[in-house]
Amino acid sequence: AQTVTQSQPEMSVQEAETVTLSCTYDTSESDYYLFWYKQPPSRQMILVIRQEAYKQQNATENRFSVNFQKAAKSFSLKISDSQLGDAAMYFCAYRSADSNYQLIWGAGTKLIIKP
Amino acid sequence: EAGVAQSPRYKIIEKRQSVAFWCNPISGHATLYWYQQILGQGPKLLIQFQNNGVVDDSQLPKDRFSAERLKGVDSTLKIQPAKLEDSAVYLCASGGGDPYNSPLHFGNGTRLTVT
Numbered sequence: 001a002q003t004v005t006q007s008q009p010e011m012s013v014q015e016a017e018t019v020t021l022s023c024t025y026d027t028s029e030s031d032y033y034l035f036w037y038k039q040p041p042s043r044q045m046i047l048v049i050r051q052e053a054y055k056q057q058n059a060t061e062n063r064f065s066v067n068f069q070k071a072a073k074s075f076s077l078k079i080s081d082s083q084l085g086d087a088a089m090y091f092c093a094y095r096s097a098d099s100n101y102q103l104i105w106g107a108g109t110k111l112i113i114k115p
Numbered sequence: 116e117a118g119v120a121q122s123p124r125y126k127i128i129e130k131r132q133s134v135a136f137w138c139n140p141i142s143g144h145a146t147l148y149w150y151q152q153i154l155g156q157g158p159k160l161l162i163q164f165q166n167n168g169v170v171d172d173s174q175l176p177k178d179r180f181s182a183e184r185l186k187g188v189d190s191t192l193k194i195q196p197a198k199l200e201d202s203a204v205y206l207c208a209s210g211g212g213d214p215y216n217s218p219l220h221f222g223n224g225t226r227l228t229v230t
Binding site: 004009035042043044045046047050091093101102103105106107108 | 118146155156157158159160163171204206208210218219221222223224226
């Protein structure tokens with residue numbers, strides 16, 4: 001069975017600095033999808049960025065980018081120019097390429113932004 | 116577009132009482148998920164619907180939890196009787212099918228406290 005591990009329960013960064021959140025996963029599949037979701041205090045999960053395993057190019061969405069290392073089964077999230085609004089829980093998630101569309105979630109990393 | 120609506124936002128009950136949560140997904144979304152999120156953990160899938168049929172309820176504690184999705188639109192999740200360990204946030208999410216090309220949309224969740 002697939003698992004997702006986020007080894008950093010909490011991270012803090014100075015406003016305007018860059019921070020990297022770690023995520024590793026375990027799978028025997030070659031085709032899958034990876035996601036980073038953000039959960040602010042409002043509790044609503046918001047998709048930040050997504051990556052297809054068969055694409056070598058790392059995904060980028062404005063200030064958010066990933067470092068996808070397929071062989072190492074690593075999928076880290078880099079947030080550049082951190083803003084106060086980035087403070088939230090960040091969850092890494094895995095989706096198999098099969099047909100049931102279910103996501104497997106990590107335990108989350110709490111990101112604190114220091115003004 | 117209107118988001119995923121959930122109610123109530125908060126609920127406090129005593130153990131052995133019953134409780135129900137309601138979810139209205141985004142119009143046209145065929146897939147609906149109920150997740151349980153215990154404090155400090157990632158979401159755990161309870162049940163997945165495709166239209167009004169159950170795709171996966173393998174992690175639903177069926178002795179006390181039940182869910183239905185009548186007419187393939189709104190859904191209710193019920194707990195009867197509640198236990199202390201049911202204290203959690205219950206998240207509803209909907210999607211157009213494939214969470215990669217049609218990412219999940221989440222509601223704000225219901226925070227349940229069982230005393």
